[in-house]
Amino acid sequence: MGFDAGIFLEILQSPLLLKAAWVTIWVAVVAQTIGTILGFVLAGMLAAPRVMRWPALGFIWLFKGTPLLAQILFFYSALPQMGVPLGLIATGLLSLGLNEGARMADIVRGGLMSVSRDQREAGLALGLHHWQIFLKVVFPQAIRTIVPPLSNNFSYMIKATSLLAAISFAELLRVSQQLAQSTTRSLEVYLAVALWYLAILTIWTLIQHRIEKAVALKTSSHVTTPPPIVEREVVRAEPGPDAASRLHPVLEARNLTRSFGPVKGLDDVSLSVGRGEVVVILGPSGSGKSTLLRALNWIEPADSGDVQLNGESLPWADATRRIARPERLLNERRRRLGMVFQSFALFPTMTARQNVALGPRRLLGIAKAEALRAADALLDKVGLGDKVQSYPVELSGGQRQRVAIARALSMKPDALLFDEPTSALDPESIGGVLGVMADLTGQGLTMVIVTHEIGFARRIADRIIYMERGRLLMDLPRDVAFTTAAPDYFRAFLSREG
Ligand SMILES: Nc1ncnc2c1ncn2[C@@H]1O[C@H](COP(=O)(O)OP(=O)(O)OP(=O)(O)O)[C@@H](O)[C@H]1O
Structure with missing residues (x-):
């Protein structure tokens, strides 16, 4: 039986697939919401004292370490046997949501850690409460780091809903299986389903760009008119x-x-x-x-x-x-051209000597031992012979700036x-x-x-x-x-x- 474009178009627009696509979307949205909220809770627990950290670590370990399909089947079949009967919808949402929570915890934690400590300290110094600092200072900055992987996870979530077909949940894949059986036109049916997934993911990609733009750092659109130029003799x-x-x-x-x-x-x-x-x-x-x-x-x-x-x-x-x-x-x-910045701009993961040796090693191709020796000599020249092994965070502002000068000099x-x-x-x-x-x-x-x-x-x-x-x-x-x-x-x- 060859491909029939007419049947394909008919299946593509069938109310059954339309409804299943809608179910897929809302299940993905609700499960992602559950997962994201849980991710924030778990990230908070991970930053808390040990007694809170261990349960969070255990949860993440369990849900990230076992297959999602196994988790779905467990919630569906084992829980009722243990006296916790869950409906089909609850099973689907819970299994996808909990699994996503474990994945989101690391993403949220990374986002929160990307906000530098001095931002929190500046909030504390102003006298803001911890929750005010979180809402007004940390969250708006962390969200820029969280949104791209979160969007990526949501794309995965849309596809992961297809695993619910294993428990006869009426999402896109399950409905298409039934349609393929009843119409015996599997080629047209699965092509139509693939198109539906692609359409949903394409729309999501467009929304994702909008969201990323919305949370990006703003520049002022306010236009100031400069005061008139006073004529000066050059x-x-x-x-x-x-x-x-x-x-x-x-x-x-x-x-x-x-x-x-x-x-x-x-x-x-x-x-x-x-x-x-x-x-x-x-x-x-x-x-x-x-x-x-x-x-x-x-x-x-x-x-x-x-x-x-x-x-x-x-x-x-x-x-x-x-x-x-x-x-x-x-x-x-x-x-x-060597450049020394107002804010030092040292690389925080490298010691003073590594900061200074980086350019000569990587860009001038100088052997490691020689580059490190030259770095030590330069640091000695700027009065930091005893700080070669120190990391930027262990140096005073003036010392950091002197390392920055040595780094600029290192490229001759x-x-x-x-x-x-x-x-x-x-x-x-x-x-x-x-x-x-x-x-x-x-x-x-x-x-x-x-x-x-x-x-x-x-x-x-x-x-x-x-x-x-x-x-x-x-x-x-x-x-x-x-x-x-x-x-x-x-x-x-x-x-x-x-
Ligand atoms: N990215 C930017 N967007 C909009 N305006 C900018 C930007 N960078 C600089 N300006 C404007 O250009 C002008 C010159 O800025 P610049 O930083 O070069 O001044 P400066 O002489 O170095 O000042 P300062 O001594 O305070 O550091 C200022 O009016 C500044 O507001």
Whole structure:
């Protein structure tokens, strides 16, 4: 008997299959809901003292360690014999729901653990109750980690309902078995059922995208109109014929622009940094200093302009025609620029020496023993010879930042970029980090430093750059920048910053 398209279409739309599809959907939804709630309860028990943890562990062990079909048959046949008669619907929902609870417990636990401890501590410090911290702080963040695997589990749940056919539950598979027997058209019937499953799962995939979008971190759609630009005279000292930025330019930005809605993060910024120069970028908060530094390293995209490293051009297209750069090209470029972040950004699962040795080992292909030896030497250089085996969590802020500097140095970069390296530090640690940076300036390294430490800039910079509202307004040698020859707006900034 060959395939008959007419019969297939008739079966596809048959009220029996339609009803069975509906049963499949609601059973999956209710079982998933039971499983998800149970998952949260079990995850809570796992985080509780031992007396609560053991029953949760036992439950998970039992339900994850035995086949779902065996659990369904147990609830269906063994429980009534033990004096607990369950109806067909209860058996189906309970077996799928309990099994899912065991699977969800780990997913929920992973989600809750993904929220960093300082978020809870910040809530406690505000005086929030534990349940308020959970509802307002932890849950909204954890849910972003929980939703993708939860959605995946629900897709599995839709298919797992077919196991209920074993206890004659009238879901899609069971009904199709009956239809195949009564019509003797198994090819058309099973094809129709497969299409039904596919349709349900496709709709679910679309809903899943919506949910993931809804729980993703929001960016504000509020558009602020920037205050009108105050016209300022741009003051740039023309570099002399033997200036490093003219003779040996390492890093050059040409006409970089970057807009965030109506806000101009970078407004036609050009600058050239010569080999061995120490350039400090100053400016009020929000003036575009970090955006510039990140664009120089291709971490932040620019709308247009060009960033040259040792004369090698890597232009951004204009705003309407962004060029997709091959990742390999960008990585090669980034490897030649070391970057130190405000928040240290050390890898928490690695010791100080592993953090420092990672780049040379993995990217420069240096042998492990040699990379570790070099890492120890660099850590010694930044005053952390006794901390090579410590993990980031065991180090103070200042020590972490010094490891970050050693890590940036480990790649022997052409230039080092510092993005407010001391802003997250207490006054005592700031001195140590600035001391290490000051030492580096004496070693011929090319450095671009964004900082609010005016005194430090005054001591170590070769050139001072001043930015305001995304514009580079001043570029002067240090000796001139801190004199009365500097423009009024810069001197006003210095007196404001104290
Ligand atoms: N991802 C973003 N989305 C929207 N606006 C942004 C974004 N990043 C930066 N901006 C805006 O661009 C401007 C420049 O920001 P940037 O972080 O570069 O300033 P900054 O000079 O480094 O400030 P600070 O000294 O406070 O760190 C600011 O007005 C900021 O609000």
